[in-house]
Amino acid sequence: MRMGRPREFDAETALDQAMEVFWRHGYEGATIAQLTEAMGINPPSLYACFGNKEGLLKAALDRYTKLRGAWMDEVVAAPTARDVAERMLMGIADKQTDPANPPGCLLVQGGIACGSGSENVPFELAARRAQNEDQLRDRFVRAKAEGDLKPTSDPAALARYVSAVSVGMGVMASSGADREALRQVADVAVQAVEAQSAGRT
């Protein structure tokens, strides 16, 4: 098998730059010109490597969720359901206001509503958010089995709740909420999980 000319850019480094553009401007708001400039390449290189704009988004999402996956593993490793929620929401408050990244969450900023021809982009993002929710749900199922959560609690509803708060915090972060404001939201939100924990009346 012949190899041909090797590519002159690093795909992962370029993806990091593309990720940031999608993060800041959304899928539809990001233009190929902005993306190629940020990635330091020309359009033909982009298309040869990622197929098209949507393929680039998916590759960026893969990278994003892969980076976040390690963190999510740490989150669900917390000893109790309450601690899982706290670690998750406090971590999100910090991450979404990290000046190293655009504010908010790529899985939300990427595009909640899109025009005709990009209808599957919101679904793509929703599917990735659902993965986190599933991971939380599994953790809460275990917490209930361990007697950590009340027998009357609904692990799926709790996971959906934590996921909803995360998304809401992301939107707030992108519209200017600072770290302290998000931490206060997280602090209140954790109390709902606490109310579902055993050992409380």
Added chain:
Amino acid sequence: MRMGRPREFDAETALDQAMEVFWRHGYEGATIAQLTEAMGINPPSLYACFGNKEGLLKAALDRYTKLRGAWMDEVVAAPTARDVAERMLMGIADKQTDPANPPGCLLVQGGIACGSGSENVPFELAARRAQNEDQLRDRFVRAKAEGDLKPTSDPAALARYVSAVSVGMGVMASSGADREALRQVADVAVQAVEAQSAGRT
């Protein structure tokens, strides 16, 4: 002052149609062609009446918040902070899955991230969401003064929390969550407000 030819369409009816297009496709995803077709008018009529695309969005947002303002007044009229939160979040679960409208909330679907040239659209939406948050905060300040909320509670943080949950529910609704799923989220979320209410330990 001369009057000229009167316009042949009703501005508010046309705005309702435009609202739905922005709601479903977002600001950038909505095209003038889609908007004019939904409104039943031609581009020159649109521009004569609303200035430009962003002017049309603002007019649609004005109408949206005006319609929702009446409902928000009912929400904050609830007797306790807990009931305010419940009425708000349960109502949102219903509204955001009302088949008469696109799923989710226009103030979120309209555009969380936008491309260059529309940067102020997300700010515009955020400002309108902040109005609801302010109304909630004022209500919670009153609840604290009345001894309904604990002396240690933070009304601003509580309002921000309820607002964040609302936004998160909106995103979930737009990605397919059904009414029952949203009600479960609301049910859990209310417990955090309950935990801040007086008469609980």
Added chain:
DNA sequence: CCACATCTGTAGTGAACACTACATATCTGG
């Protein structure tokens, strides 16, 4: 009925969009 002002429909405007043809450059296998 006339001067004027405003609206409406047709038919476009230039600009920006995602994407690509093509020639050239740089690699591997023989």
Added chain:
DNA sequence: CCAGATATGTAGTGTTCACTACAGATGTGG
């Protein structure tokens, strides 16, 4: 060193976008 394969840079492609010029229609005030 050559043939085939893949990457790159230049310079476009057609399409769609928000927006508008213009002419005709329909109203008001005198």
